[in-house]
Amino acid sequence: TQLLEQSPQFLSIQEGENLTVYCNSSSVFSSLQWYRQEPGEGPVLLVTVVTGGEVKKLKRLTFQFGDARKDSSLHITAAQPGDTGLYLCAGSLSDSGGSNYKLTFGKGTLLTVNP
């Protein structure tokens, strides 16, 4: 069972369109990160959200953390070919003792923006 479900798995759109991708779980996370990975390269950290309901903006990218800290969304406005890549979300969970944290990755959304 995948702890973090990302949807859609694949998304192909035209330049200039808007899009939203989702990251969902039944677990409550202490924090959640979004990464973008280009082919043949390592994932690059885009943002970390910590507070339920938090919204962060990075140029044309808007990230939102759910009120219950179980889900997150990434919205891209006016997508460009340079936005093409694999978008990964990762959530930080603590163990039962609350002292050790583990980062769990979703499978990612592969976005293609066509010129």
Added chain:
Amino acid sequence: ETGVTQTPRHLVMGMTNKKSLKCEQHLGHNAMYWYKQSAKKPLELMFVYSLEERVENNSVPSRFSPECPNSSHLFLHLHTLQPEDSALYLCASSRLQGYEQYFGPGTRLTVT
């Protein structure tokens, strides 16, 4: 040099060879990770080191052997690999285990 570096970026090896992958982080982090990423598959966590101690080993075959001599360096020693081990191997580091991770560019490994 800043961030997380990995060498080599590309490696082709035969099934009887022995090679090592190197990772170095310049961020002052205390946790380091090895991941395997195969085509059309999600990231697979292989090993976790926290404060230079191995804290996680996710059922990785013994032909992969990690080494963490200090908090800045991480190695992955490879021997008698199989063609299905061909993948992108990614190293990452974080301030503490479970915190946001910073990845290196990866080593593209091809086993022939």
